Amino acid sequence: MHVDEFRTGLRAWLDEHDLRPVHDGSLDGHMAQLSRVRRALFDAGWMRWGWPEHAGGLGGPVILRAVLGEEVVARDLAEPGIYTLIEVLAPTLIRYASPELLGFVPKLLAGEETWCQGFSEPGTGSDLASLSTRAVRDGDAWVIDGQKVWTSLAQYARRCVLLTRTGGPGHRGISAFLVDMDSPGITVRPIETMHGRDEFAEVFFDGVRVPAARMLGAEGQGWEIAMSILPDERSSCFWQRIAYLYNRLDRLLAEAPAASPRQLGEAFLDLHAIRCRSRLTQHRRTRGDRLGAETSVDKVLLATAEQRLFDTARDLLPGAVEYGDSPWREEYLYSRAATIYGGTAEIQRNIIAKRLLSLGNE
Amino acid sequence: MIDAADLALLSEGLRSAMAEARSAAGLDAALAELGWRELLEESPDEAVALVFGLLGETGAHAPVLNDVLLHAMKRPLGGVVALREDGLAFGRPGEPSPADLDPALGLCRVAWEPLTDEALAAGRRALGLQIVGAGRTMLALAREHALARTQFGRPVAAFQAVRHRLAETLVALEGAQAALEHATDPMTAKLGKALAGRAGLTAMRHCQQVLAGIGFTAEHRFHLFARRVLVLDDLLGSASALTREIGESLEASRIVPRLVDL
Numbered sequence: 001m002h003v004d005e006f007r008t009g010l011r012a013w014l015d016e017h018d019l020r021p022v023h024d025g026s027l028d029g030h031m032a033q034l035s036r037v038r039r040a041l042f043d044a045g046w047m048r049w050g051w052p053e054h055a056g057g058l059g060g061p062v063i064l065r066a067v068l069g070e071e072v073v074a075r076d077l078a079e080p081g082i083y084t085l086i087e088v089l090a091p092t093l094i095r096y097a098s099p100e101l102l103g104f105v106p107k108l109l110a111g112e113e114t115w116c117q118g119f120s121e122p123g124t125g126s127d128l129a130s131l132s133t134r135a136v137r138d139g140d141a142w143v144i145d146g147q148k149v150w151t152s153l154a155q156y157a158r159r160c161v162l163l164t165r166t167g168g169p170g171h172r173g174i175s176a177f178l179v180d181m182d183s184p185g186i187t188v189r190p191i192e193t194m195h196g197r198d199e200f201a202e203v204f205f206d207g208v209r210v211p212a213a214r215m216l217g218a219e220g221q222g223w224e225i226a227m228s229i230l231p232d233e234r235s236s237c238f239w240q241r242i243a244y245l246y247n248r249l250d251r252l253l254a255e256a257p258a259a260s261p262r263q264l265g266e267a268f269l270d271l272h273a274i275r276c277r278s279r280l281t282q283h284r285r286t287r288g289d290r291l292g293a294e295t296s297v298d299k300v301l302l303a304t305a306e307q308r309l310f311d312t313a314r315d316l317l318p319g320a321v322e323y324g325d326s327p328w329r330e331e332y333l334y335s336r337a338a339t340i341y342g343g344t345a346e347i348q349r350n351i352i353a354k355r356l357l358s359l360g361n362e
Numbered sequence: 363m364i365d366a367a368d369l370a371l372l373s374e375g376l377r378s379a380m381a382e383a384r385s386a387a388g389l390d391a392a393l394a395e396l397g398w399r400e401l402l403e404e405s406p407d408e409a410v411a412l413v414f415g416l417l418g419e420t421g422a423h424a425p426v427l428n429d430v431l432l433h434a435m436k437r438p439l440g441g442v443v444a445l446r447e448d449g450l451a452f453g454r455p456g457e458p459s460p461a462d463l464d465p466a467l468g469l470c471r472v473a474w475e476p477l478t479d480e481a482l483a484a485g486r487r488a489l490g491l492q493i494v495g496a497g498r499t500m501l502a503l504a505r506e507h508a509l510a511r512t513q514f515g516r517p518v519a520a521f522q523a524v525r526h527r528l529a530e531t532l533v534a535l536e537g538a539q540a541a542l543e544h545a546t547d548p549m550t551a552k553l554g555k556a557l558a559g560r561a562g563l564t565a566m567r568h569c570q571q572v573l574a575g576i577g578f579t580a581e582h583r584f585h586l587f588a589r590r591v592l593v594l595d596d597l598l599g600s601a602s603a604l605t606r607e608i609g610e611s612l613e614a615s616r617i618v619p620r621l622v623d624l
């Protein structure tokens with residue numbers, strides 16, 4: 001399946017099948033819409049292209065997933081942030097899960113299940129390797145104690161890709177699990193967020209027993225698994241986010257009465273730069289190149305573009321963020337997190353300085 | 363299309379010609395000798411990417427932008443083309459022009475004729491690539507200095523404020539480079555030039571700060587690249603002017619073009 005063929009077929013299909021959202025804009029509404037869109041796209045096959053056949057996909061180049069993401073977001077069929085979560089979770093499972101666990105992937109793709117990513121902890125943000133949620137072997141199971149935080153969609157999730165400490169300090173003592181969220185001993189407490197859509201939660205683990213077969217990869221391989229997410233996050237996910245931002249610039253142009261050309265030009269230049277950069281990244285990945293530290297450049301370009309766009313919107317639509325009830329407020333506020341999640345802006349610059357510019361240690 | 367091995371060989375030849383060049387006229391002749399004009403006729407995109415990237419990196423000058431514009435206007439190579447309505451042009455042979463910020467560019471005045479859209483696009487792409495090349499050299503100079511210069515008992519490259527300035531510079535240059543690789547028509551060339559100008563100025567600001575005192579001397583090569591970037595940014599549309607133009611066209615059409623696709 002080629003990109004153009006896929007895109008043409010998909011567009012024709014989407015023109016015929018009305019998947020436009022009908023909900024109140026609440027997080028529950030968004031989640032239900034997401035499941036509906038996934039289900040329909042999965043049944044029609046679109047959602048399965050670009051995923052390997054042994055995981056329930058139809059094969060074909062990974063780039064097809066980015067094309068799908070772009071079309072879904074361009075039509076505002078699903079909220080981009082929650083849509084792309086599978087782009088980081090499913091690939092991890094496909095790479096590291098036993099054949100038995102692979103059976104869960106189609107449920108995720110088809111919108112039957114939501115999963116979450118349990119990495120960050122109260123004491124562990126940027127310095128992920130310092131995490132302290134503990135897993136201790138007990139017969140044919142592991143017993144998990146500890147706490148995760150900022151876990152997006154944990155309150156909806158059926159399963160969690162969880163990082164725990166099974167060994168000594170540092171990278172090598174970390175192991176990953178696929179944990180069922182209804183296991184006894186797990187408590188989820190949603191956290192109220194700044195932008196008003198309470199998308200993340202605290203997750204407490206109190207003597208949670210997880211079968212040994214639920215370990216992803218081998219004992220001590222957790223760090224490698226966590227890092228393997230980056231190429232997925234920074235190709236298909238980014239492309240989709242870029243598509244979303246173009247869509248919002250369209251909206252801004254439609255709504256802004258007397259605009260400021262200079263500011264609009266700057267916002268568009270930022271979007272164009274990340275779009276070109278991301279396209280090169282996707283094609284490198286399709287050719288089979290290993291993506292690495294250079295994707296920190298993509299990450300900084302994207303976060304900068306996102307924040308500039310919403311800053312511009314706030315300037316050109318005076319009051320839209322501050323007063324009354326406009327969708328710009330929530331999205332403006334959410335854009336503030338672009339330099340925080342997925343590795344903060346400072347951490348990206350540290351990586352660029354050390355790995356790309358070889359500036360040695362701090 | 364020329365193959366990768368030939369391209370690498372040519373690139374080495376061009377680089378040493380630029381390193382050895384004593385004058386714009388000398389380098390102009392050396393480039394002609396190396397086959398620049400034939401390459402431009404045969405594979406213009408590669409020719410321009412190669413030669414202008416290297417001109418930027420080495421800081422050398424030859425008035426070959428004239429050829430890029432002439433080629434795009436389907437006119438014989440070797441002449442001089444005005445870049446602005448006041449007739450400003452890269453002179454050929456190109457005597458240094460001491461009154462200007464960057465005398466080595468050998469600016470002169472000739473009769474003005476409007477540039478075609480194709481010529482403007484080709485010229486913007488070439489200048490953008492040269493600016494990014496110059497930015498990369500500023501970054502390399504600042505990086506070397508940061509690793510060599512010790513203060514408070516450490517190389518200044520160990521200070522995060524310094525590291526982040528250099529990281530920011532690389533991000534800007536890579537963004538511009540990516541846009542220039544997608545500069546295939548007048549609109550994408552305009553965006554590429556605007557991003558390159560912006561990146562060049564970002565590189566100049568951060569690298570100057572990291573180089574500090576030594577970078578403010580005439581003895582250090584930094585100022586040559588800074589001067590070059592300021593002039594190249596201004597030619598055929600500065601980042602600031604083009605950004606405004608781009609914004610005006612968005613405002614007029616109320617449509618955000620998706621200029622590159624997967």
Ligand SMILES: Cc1cc2nc3c(=O)[nH]c(=O)nc-3n(C[C@H](O)[C@H](O)[C@H](O)COP(=O)(O)OP(=O)(O)OC[C@H]3O[C@@H](n4cnc5c(N)ncnc54)[C@H](O)[C@@H]3O)c2cc1C
Binds near residue numbers: 119120342345350
């Ligand atoms: C909307 C949202 C959704 C999220 N979803 C998830 C999720 O689903 N799963 C999950 O596991 N996590 C999630 N996170 C958490 C996110 O990964 C962390 O917030 C992030 O890694 C930063 O950690 P922290 O907030 O503890 O900040 P800290 O690491 O405490 O950093 C505080 C400040 O110090 C700076 N800093 C820290 N170290 C350095 C350094 N070495 N050099 C320079 N500056 C430094 C940081 O850049 C930051 O400015 C989410 C966060 C947000 C905002």
